[in-house]
Amino acid sequence: MSCKEQNPVTRSLFDKVILPVYAPAQFIPVKGKGSRVWDQNGEEYIDFAGGIAVNALGHCHPNLLKALHEQSEKLWHVSNVFTNEPALQLAQKLIDNTFADRVFFANSGAEANEAALKLARHYAIEKFSPYKTKIISFNHSFHGRTFFTVSVGGQAKYSDGFGPKPADIIHIPFNDLDAVKAVIDDHTCAVILEPVQGEGGLTSATPEFLKGLRALCDEFDALLIFDEVQCGMGRTGTLFTYQQYGVEPDILTSAKALGGGFPISAMLTTEAIAEVMHPGVHGTTYGGNPLACAVGLAAFDTINSAEVLAGINAKRELFINELEKINQQFNVFTQYKGKGLLLGAELNPKYHGKARDFLNVATEFKVMILNAGTSVLRFTPSLVITDEEIKEGMQRFAQAVAKVVASS
Numbered sequence: 001m002s003c004k005e006q007n008p009v010t011r012s013l014f015d016k017v018i019l020p021v022y023a024p025a026q027f028i029p030v031k032g033k034g035s036r037v038w039d040q041n042g043e044e045y046i047d048f049a050g051g052i053a054v055n056a057l058g059h060c061h062p063n064l065l066k067a068l069h070e071q072s073e074k075l076w077h078v079s080n081v082f083t084n085e086p087a088l089q090l091a092q093k094l095i096d097n098t099f100a101d102r103v104f105f106a107n108s109g110a111e112a113n114e115a116a117l118k119l120a121r122h123y124a125i126e127k128f129s130p131y132k133t134k135i136i137s138f139n140h141s142f143h144g145r146t147f148f149t150v151s152v153g154g155q156a157k158y159s160d161g162f163g164p165k166p167a168d169i170i171h172i173p174f175n176d177l178d179a180v181k182a183v184i185d186d187h188t189c190a191v192i193l194e195p196v197q198g199e200g201g202l203t204s205a206t207p208e209f210l211k212g213l214r215a216l217c218d219e220f221d222a223l224l225i226f227d228e229v230q231c232g233m234g235r236t237g238t239l240f241t242y243q244q245y246g247v248e249p250d251i252l253t254s255a256k257a258l259g260g261g262f263p264i265s266a267m268l269t270t271e272a273i274a275e276v277m278h279p280g281v282h283g284t285t286y287g288g289n290p291l292a293c294a295v296g297l298a299a300f301d302t303i304n305s306a307e308v309l310a311g312i313n314a315k316r317e318l319f320i321n322e323l324e325k326i327n328q329q330f331n332v333f334t335q336y337k338g339k340g341l342l343l344g345a346e347l348n349p350k351y352h353g354k355a356r357d358f359l360n361v362a363t364e365f366k367v368m369i370l371n372a373g374t375s376v377l378r379f380t381p382s383l384v385i386t387d388e389e390i391k392e393g394m395q396r397f398a399q400a401v402a403k404v405v406a407s408s
């Protein structure tokens with residue numbers, strides 16, 4: 001027996017035992033069903049955050065539960081010394097429904113991007129020259145927290161303070177094709193972007209920008225990488241966002257909603273690019289884990305249905321209608337951003353820097369929302385949230401807005 005004192009499992013324990021890199025809400029969720037969550041005291045919340053665009057089918061969706069239960073009694077893990085059925089099935093689905101021919105599984109968005117960036121560098125070095133290593137990325141982008149991905153991401157607040165960074169990465173303004181033209185050259189191996197910037201404030205790429213990037217990448221033999229970790233898997237109304245633009249990437253990364261709450265990510269690419277990889281060049285112990293892939297398979301089949309995808313834009317409209325009612329009364333928003341249920345409400349300049357206040361007060365009124373930066377509120381609910389849940393959550397959110405407005 002340990003002689004350490006047993007602490008009660010309360011929010012204050014977080015401040016003692018968890019590395020202080022987060023500032024979670026004051027309540028502890030213990031149960032979820034659909035778009036509702038309950039805390040330790042039995043208080044009920046409406047969830048417009050969806051675990052940061054992860055719980056695309058809400059909490060404890062029956063299809064995911066069934067897949068998890070069934071697989072949990074068969075096989076949990078074998079490592080990549082062996083392959084497994086769920087991984088092969090999920091890879092086949094991803095290939096059948098996208099531009100891709102090959103899939104690499106990992107466990108998080110950052111790892112999928114790490115694999116994408118290593119692949120792009122390796123491809124350029126193998127096929128062209130050891131000096132073809134420049135990566136073009138965009139201001140306000142977010143690609144994860146490993147040291148390579150955080151260095152490629154366009155937010156210094158996340159990448160500074162850790163010593164020397166991987167070299168030959170350049171950041172320029174998003175949606176600015178002239179800026180790309182000014183820096184892209186024969187030494188460029190990749191251009192990476194989120195078709196809708198998630199963490200950076202929900203800015204969508206313009207169609208001209210994506211088309212222009214495709215043409216420039218082709219001209220300079222650079223790979224175009226779409227990070228769809230947040231905007232993919234149905235979130236914006238199509239399976240992947242690039243499918244709305246008609247511009248295909250060379251590499252695409254997916255995570256978050258891919259497992260509907262079970263950690264899994266994937267990097268997709270074409271045969272011609274995959275060819276430069278060989279056993280041992282890259283890998284991960286858990287990648288393609290059967291439990292994760294079985295849940296991913298169920299999530300994929302459920303999300304990639306007309307029933308789910310066709311409802312997303314109507315739900316967005318309802319959200320915007322409800323937000324606009326709040327706005328008529330309180331004049332807090334200047335515009336709505338993003339696509340589908342990756343929805344942003346930009347705050348009126350009077351409230352710039354205060355997004356987190358709205359978030360905190362929202363929890364007092366039993367609704368969970370997110371911010372994207374300090375001046376945009378973000379809503380990434382379940383893709384199958386009901387209209388009633390949207391309306392009820394918005395009534396609660398209206399009270400939160402009233403309180404923030406009254407106290408500022």
Ligand SMILES: *Cc1c(COP(=O)(O)O)cnc(C)c1O
Nearest residue numbers: 108109110142143144198229230
């Ligand atoms: C969340 C996110 C990541 C990082 O994913 P993790 O699972 O947290 O590593 C990368 N790119 C984008 C666009 C994201 O939204």
